[in-house]
Amino acid sequence: MNRHASAKPKLTRNQTLVLDALAGAGQPLGAYALLDVLRGHGFKAPLQVYRALDQLIELKLVHRLESLNAWTVCCDNHHKDTPVFAICNDCGVVTEHFDTQLSNGINSLSERSGFVPDRSIIEIHGQCDKCGDA
Amino acid sequence: MNRHASAKPKLTRNQTLVLDALAGAGQPLGAYALLDVLRGHGFKAPLQVYRALDQLIELKLVHRLESLNAWTVCCDNHHKDTPVFAICNDCGVVTEHFDTQLSNGINSLSERSGFVPDRSIIEIHGQCDKCGDA
DNA sequence: AAACATTATGTTATAGTATTACAAATCAAA
């Protein structure tokens, strides 16, 4: 039993395979990269990956990175807040953060312009800690 | 002479056509939608559009909306700040904003995690003012 | 257990988005 199974015991086989593949990768993977990883487990078509990803997103276990066309495991349970992703241009590692100032900023900007936010995307590209040291 | 020509007189024919098409659309357009719009002006291949878009982004005259696979004209000259896009789920209109709290939030989160930001993406999906009134 | 609805899966085909590669034309200096 893995750490996900305890939180959401209802995962199907394909969902589990995709989630574990993402968790094992250590960085975001595209749908076709996932497909390649999972061919050994019987995956044969992109739709198997896309469907599992849709369901995992619905369950808040996975995020899509819009600027990468890739997906990554959700780091924890801040399911109400807007996640912020820092994406390293050099090593490709992505870290997930939650930030009150940014969440408040989204809300107050929205209020000021009469906008009702539904889904917010914050992705920062740049150079990470480790790659900056070199 | 249009408002863009005075700011950046060096636009080529294709760049001007793409920029004007985007400005005239009133909302973001995808690359193939732009191609269709511009077939009457001699465009025949997607690459003509993609190349012009790349250059217009370089010139800071156009933004790419990562979550829509679409492009929109840059509203003004805040070229140093992170633009924030509010994208209406109902009518498709996108408004561009600049927000100190959000810009500061990006910077301070980055500093705290030793990240050097390079390009930031903030896109808010939801319901706009007008569509909320209905 | 049988019947039914619901959800998940398999598979093929196709749609939508973006880039590679190479040739030709244009433009801007020296």
Add this chain to the structure above:
DNA sequence: TTTGATTTGTAATACTATAACATAATGTTT
């Protein structure tokens, strides 16, 4: 006006995502 750099044209291809339809598994009610 030759050179070199940039822009453009064109075809082919790669990458990303969904539609449509068939089948199987699961859950629920009787």
